[in-house]
Amino acid sequence: MIRLLTVLAAVLVLGGSACSLPGQDSEPLQPHTERNGPTGPVPPGLDRFYGQELSWGPCETYATTAQDRPLYQDPGLECARLEVPMDYAAPDGETVQLGLLRKPATGGDERIGSLVLNPGGPGASGMSAAASMAGQDAELADRFDMVGFDPRGVGASEPQVHCLTGPERDADRLDSDADSSPSGVARSEQEEREYAGKCAERTGPELLANVGTRDVARDLDVLRSALGDDKLSYLGFSYGTRIGSEYAQQFAGNVRALLLDGAIDPGQSTVDQLVAQGAGFQRAFDDFAAWCAEQDDCALGRDPSAAVTRFQELTRPLVEQPASAMQDRRLSYEDATTAAIQALYAPSLWEQLNTGLHELRAGSGNLLLTLADVYYGREPDGRYSNTTDAFDAVHCVDDQRVHDPDEVRAADRRYREAAPFLDDGNPPSAARDMCSFWPVPVTGDPSQPDVSGLPPTLVVSTTGDPATPYRAGQELADALGGGLLTYEGTQHTVFLQGNSCVDEAGRDYLIDLELPEPGQRCN
Structure with missing residues (x-):
C-alpha cells in the first residue's frame, strides 16, 4: 500500500535556518483591533466575514509545538484569528477560526501591502513559516507585512483535524x-x-467535508479583504502552490502577484x-x-x-x-x-x-x-x-x-x-x-486551472526537486500563462533559502511585478 508523501519539508528547510528570533530586537507591538474590509468584491452573503475586525495581540498563546514556542515570543510579531464559514454554502451556520501571524512592514510609506504565504503540506503551519521567514529578506520586510495563516483544520486554527493519539x-x-x-x-x-x-x-x-483546497482558497480571499488589500500578493511553497492555483481559478481578478515555488500539477x-x-x-x-x-x-x-x-x-x-x-x-x-x-x-x-x-x-x-x-x-x-x-x-x-x-x-x-x-x-x-x-465525498477538481484576467504570475521549479518534480512546474506555468524560473539543483523549493539568483528574481517580481527573462536559469 503506497500513499502520497506529505509535501511539508519546505517548512522544515525554511525554518531550519531561522531559529534565532528574526525580530527579537523589535519594539513590542501593542494589542489593537483593525477593521480594514470589506475590500474588493464580496460574494453574496459573506459581508460580515469580509468586513470583520481583526484583534491583534501577542503570539505566545498560539504556539502549538515546541519548535514554535520560542519563535512566537518575538515581540515584533502579532497574532489574531479570522472567522470564516465552516460551509460556504451555509454561511449562517457554524464557523472556523483561522490562526494568523503577522510581521508588519518596516518601510513606512514604501509599504505595498500584505504578502500572504503558505509553506506546504497540506497540514503545515503558515504561521510558523511566517515567523521563521519574517527577517530573511530585508527588502521584502520593508515593503510587505509578512502574513502566515494556519489553514482550516491545521495548527492553531480551530477546530483541528484530529485522527490519532x-x-x-x-x-x-x-x-x-x-x-x-x-x-x-x-x-x-x-x-x-x-x-x-x-x-x-x-x-x-x-x-472533514469542508477542509479541502477549494475552501482554503475561499478563506484566503476573506483574509485578503480583512487585511485591507484590494489585490492579493501570495507566496506558496509546495502544496501551497495548489492553494495559489485554486485561488487563481476562483478569484483571478483579485490577484496582484502569485509566486509559486515547488509546484504541484493540479491536473495530474x-x-x-x-x-x-x-x-x-x-x-x-x-x-x-x-x-x-x-x-x-x-x-x-x-x-x-x-x-x-x-x-x-x-x-x-x-x-x-x-x-x-x-x-x-x-x-x-x-x-x-x-x-x-x-x-x-x-x-x-x-x-x-x-x-x-x-x-x-x-x-x-x-x-x-x-x-x-x-x-x-x-x-x-x-x-x-x-x-x-x-x-x-x-x-x-x-x-x-x-x-x-x-x-x-x-x-x-x-x-x-x-x-x-x-x-x-x-x-x-x-x-x-x-x-x-473516507466518510465524506471529494470536493476537489483535478484539472489544470482555466483562468482569464489573471496578471503575470511566477513559478519557480527545481530540476532535481524530489517531492514536486520539475515538469509539474512547467505545466503549471503554462496553465497560468506566467513566467517560469528554473533552478538547477537537488532540493525541495529554493526561494528565500540563500540562492541570490533566485531570491533576486523573486524579489523583483513580488515588489515590482517584473518577471525574469524567459528561459532564465539559476544554479
Whole structure:
C-alpha cells in the first residue's frame, strides 16, 4: 500500500535556518483591533466575514509545538484569528477560526501591502513559516507585512483535524503493512477503515467535508479583504502552490502577484502524481548515493550503482524485526524509509542520513528515528502536531480515489519501478488506502486551472526537486500563462533559502511585478 508523501519539508528547510528570533530586537507591538474590509468584491452573503475586525495581540498563546514556542515570543510579531464559514454554502451556520501571524512592514510609506504565504503540506503551519521567514529578506520586510495563516483544520486554527493519539500514531508507524497476501490486504484495509472512522469521530464530518483546497482558497480571499488589500500578493511553497492555483481559478481578478515555488500539477491524476513523486525521490537518492560514494565513510559503499541494493539490505530486515532505538522505542521499516525521504529533501541533511545508516548497520535506529520524528512532527513528550492527520484529510477530499484493487496493485507496481530504493521486496499490494473508506465525498477538481484576467504570475521549479518534480512546474506555468524560473539543483523549493539568483528574481517580481527573462536559469 503506497500513499502520497506529505509535501511539508519546505517548512522544515525554511525554518531550519531561522531559529534565532528574526525580530527579537523589535519594539513590542501593542494589542489593537483593525477593521480594514470589506475590500474588493464580496460574494453574496459573506459581508460580515469580509468586513470583520481583526484583534491583534501577542503570539505566545498560539504556539502549538515546541519548535514554535520560542519563535512566537518575538515581540515584533502579532497574532489574531479570522472567522470564516465552516460551509460556504451555509454561511449562517457554524464557523472556523483561522490562526494568523503577522510581521508588519518596516518601510513606512514604501509599504505595498500584505504578502500572504503558505509553506506546504497540506497540514503545515503558515504561521510558523511566517515567523521563521519574517527577517530573511530585508527588502521584502520593508515593503510587505509578512502574513502566515494556519489553514482550516491545521495548527492553531480551530477546530483541528484530529485522527490519532500520540500512542496510536507510534503504533501505526511500527506497522509496515508490507504483507501483500490476501489476508495481509484484508488486515491493512481494516486498519485503514478504522483510521477513517477515528478521523470522522474525533474531527466531525462537517469539518472533514469542508477542509479541502477549494475552501482554503475561499478563506484566503476573506483574509485578503480583512487585511485591507484590494489585490492579493501570495507566496506558496509546495502544496501551497495548489492553494495559489485554486485561488487563481476562483478569484483571478483579485490577484496582484502569485509566486509559486515547488509546484504541484493540479491536473495530474493521483496515481500519476504518486509515480512522478517516487521517481523524483529516486533521482534524489541517486544524487545522494553519488555524493556518499565520494566520502571516506559512505554507509552504502563506494559504488553508486550498488547503493539501492545496499540500502535495501539495511532496511528490508526491519519489516520483520524493527531495530532498537532511543527511549525503548523501535525503528520500523516505514520509519527508516521515511527518514531517508526526509533527508532527501535537501543536501544539507545527507550527512545525517549517512550517519543514520551507519548506526543502523551497527544495530541502532536512533538517528533515523529522529529524522522520521521530524517528518511526522513528533514532540519529545510523544505528542504529535496534527500535520499528518490534516494531510490525510485534505488529500482524501482533494484528489481522485482509487477503489479498484487491480488499479491499486498496478499503481504500487509502477511506484516500485519508479523508486526501487523504496521497494520492500514483497509483491505489489492491492490494499486500498484510507481515502477509499473516507466518510465524506471529494470536493476537489483535478484539472489544470482555466483562468482569464489573471496578471503575470511566477513559478519557480527545481530540476532535481524530489517531492514536486520539475515538469509539474512547467505545466503549471503554462496553465497560468506566467513566467517560469528554473533552478538547477537537488532540493525541495529554493526561494528565500540563500540562492541570490533566485531570491533576486523573486524579489523583483513580488515588489515590482517584473518577471525574469524567459528561459532564465539559476544554479
